[in-house]
Amino acid sequence: MKKNTQNPNMHYQTHVFCCVNERPPDHPRSCCAARGSGALRDYMKSRTKALGIRDIRINNSGCLERCELGPTMVIYPEGVWYHFTEKEDIEEILQTHILKGQRVERLLLKPGQTFLVPPAEHTIDLKVIDIRRDTSDILLIEVAAGGENELPPFSAGAHIDLLIGDKYRRSYSIASDPSDRGKYILGILREKNSKGGSAWLHENVEVGMHLVASPPKNNFAIIQEATQHMLIAGGIGITPILAMGYQLLRNKSKMTLHYCTKNLETTAFIKEVQKVFGEHVVLHHDDGDVSKGINLDGILKQYPRGAHLYVCGPESFMGAVAEAAKEWPAENIHFEYFAAKKENPDWVNEEFEISLSRHKKILTVPREKTILEVVREAGIFADASCQSGSCATCRTALLHGRPEHRDAVLTEEERAENKTIMICVSRAKSGERLVLDL
Ligand code: FES
Ligand code: FES
Incomplete structure (x- = not known):
C-alpha cells in the first residue's frame, strides 16, 4: 500500500x-x-x-x-x-x-505469529555451603547462589523444586529466614520408599556441590489480615512453618505453634524453633502412639474470630487436623502438601473432552490418561513438576466447564470459582467439555 x-x-x-x-x-x-x-x-x-x-x-x-x-x-x-x-x-x-x-x-x-511461545524454564544455580545431620533421617542443607547472581527473594511458606539428574524433581520448603538474602536452608527427610530424590541427596550431596532448582514458589503464604496465626507442624512439616515464624516474629504478629513429633531426638530444627517461637511453641511427642499425641479436638474446638490456621505434615496428620477444625471457616485453613492427597474412593475416571482454545483443538481424555498427558501427546507445551497435584506448576486457566478438582493446592473458594485447574490430576465427568486456556 x-x-x-x-x-x-x-x-x-x-x-x-x-x-x-x-x-x-x-x-x-x-x-x-x-x-x-x-x-x-x-x-x-x-x-x-x-x-x-x-x-x-x-x-x-x-x-x-x-x-x-x-x-x-x-x-x-x-x-x-x-x-x-x-x-x-x-x-x-x-x-x-x-x-x-x-x-x-x-x-x-510478531507479524504472522499464531501461537504464544512457551516460556523457557527458568532455573537457578545453587551451591551447597553447609550440611548438617539434624536427626537420624533428616539432613539440613544450606545453599547459596551458585553464580554471580543473587538468590531470588522468597516469602515465608515458599518452596523450591530441586532438579536431581534427568529423572527426579522434588519440592522442598525453605526453612530459613526470608529476610536473609544470602542462603536457603532445606530440611530433607529421607523417605522410606525413596526411589532417588531424598535418598540421592542423603547419599551424595557434598559441600561445594552445585544443584539446579526452580525459583521459589509459594502456595502457603501468610495471610496478612489474620488477627492471629495458629501453626501446626507434623515432623518435617516444620520447614515452611519455621520460615513463617521468622516473618511473624518480625511483624510482631500473634502466633502459636503446635509442633508434633515422635520424641525430642526426631525433632528437626529444635533450636531454631525454640529461638523463634519462644514461649509460643507447644511440643507434642507421641512416642509412636498417635493416641498419646496432640489433642486436636481440644485445640481446634473453638475458632478465634479472624484467626488463620496453617498446617503442614504427613497426609494422614493433615486429614486429622481438617477433621478437628470443622468449626473453622474453610478459607481460614491453609494446608501445604508434600505429596499427593490420598485418592478419594468416590473418584472414578471417566472419558471427557478438553478444548484447547489457543490451539483450536478438541481432544478426548481417555480414562487411563491425564489431561497433561493428552496435551503433551498432542505436541503442546504444558509445564508440570510433581504430577501429583501438590505443587501448582501445571495450574491452567479454565475458561469454561465443570471440573472434578483432585489436587491438594486449591482452596475451597478457588474450587468453587472453577477458574483454574491442575491438569496433572484433575478431570471431569463423562459428557463434559473443559475449555482450557492452552
Ligand atoms: S482477538 Fe479475538 S477475541 Fe480478542
Ligand atoms: S504438576 Fe504439580 S500440581 Fe500438577
Whole structure:
C-alpha cells in the first residue's frame, strides 16, 4: 500500500486498541474478555491518567482476529502488538513503550505469529555451603547462589523444586529466614520408599556441590489480615512453618505453634524453633502412639474470630487436623502438601473432552490418561513438576466447564470459582467439555 505523505497532524499521538470481545463461554476459541481483558483495559486507562500521560486514547476493540494470542492490544501509529495477562504487563507497556518509546520484548506479538511461545524454564544455580545431620533421617542443607547472581527473594511458606539428574524433581520448603538474602536452608527427610530424590541427596550431596532448582514458589503464604496465626507442624512439616515464624516474629504478629513429633531426638530444627517461637511453641511427642499425641479436638474446638490456621505434615496428620477444625471457616485453613492427597474412593475416571482454545483443538481424555498427558501427546507445551497435584506448576486457566478438582493446592473458594485447574490430576465427568486456556 502506498503511503500518503500529506496526512494532517495526528489527533492523538498514540492510539491503543484493546480487544474486549466476548464469545459464549463454551466457544472453542474462547475470547479476550474471558481471559480478563476488560479489567486490564480499565487498569490501563486509570494508570495512564495517574501517570499524567497525554495525547493518548485507549479504546475497547472488537475481535482483532488474533484470539489464540489473547488478550491482545495493538498500539498505533507504530502498529505494535502485545499480549498481556496481568497488571504488571500493562505497567511495563506503559513505562517502557509509551513513556520511553522502547519495546517490551517479552510481550511482543510478531507479524504472522499464531501461537504464544512457551516460556523457557527458568532455573537457578545453587551451591551447597553447609550440611548438617539434624536427626537420624533428616539432613539440613544450606545453599547459596551458585553464580554471580543473587538468590531470588522468597516469602515465608515458599518452596523450591530441586532438579536431581534427568529423572527426579522434588519440592522442598525453605526453612530459613526470608529476610536473609544470602542462603536457603532445606530440611530433607529421607523417605522410606525413596526411589532417588531424598535418598540421592542423603547419599551424595557434598559441600561445594552445585544443584539446579526452580525459583521459589509459594502456595502457603501468610495471610496478612489474620488477627492471629495458629501453626501446626507434623515432623518435617516444620520447614515452611519455621520460615513463617521468622516473618511473624518480625511483624510482631500473634502466633502459636503446635509442633508434633515422635520424641525430642526426631525433632528437626529444635533450636531454631525454640529461638523463634519462644514461649509460643507447644511440643507434642507421641512416642509412636498417635493416641498419646496432640489433642486436636481440644485445640481446634473453638475458632478465634479472624484467626488463620496453617498446617503442614504427613497426609494422614493433615486429614486429622481438617477433621478437628470443622468449626473453622474453610478459607481460614491453609494446608501445604508434600505429596499427593490420598485418592478419594468416590473418584472414578471417566472419558471427557478438553478444548484447547489457543490451539483450536478438541481432544478426548481417555480414562487411563491425564489431561497433561493428552496435551503433551498432542505436541503442546504444558509445564508440570510433581504430577501429583501438590505443587501448582501445571495450574491452567479454565475458561469454561465443570471440573472434578483432585489436587491438594486449591482452596475451597478457588474450587468453587472453577477458574483454574491442575491438569496433572484433575478431570471431569463423562459428557463434559473443559475449555482450557492452552
Ligand atoms: S477475541 Fe480478542 S482477538 Fe479475538
Ligand atoms: S504438576 Fe504439580 S500440581 Fe500438577
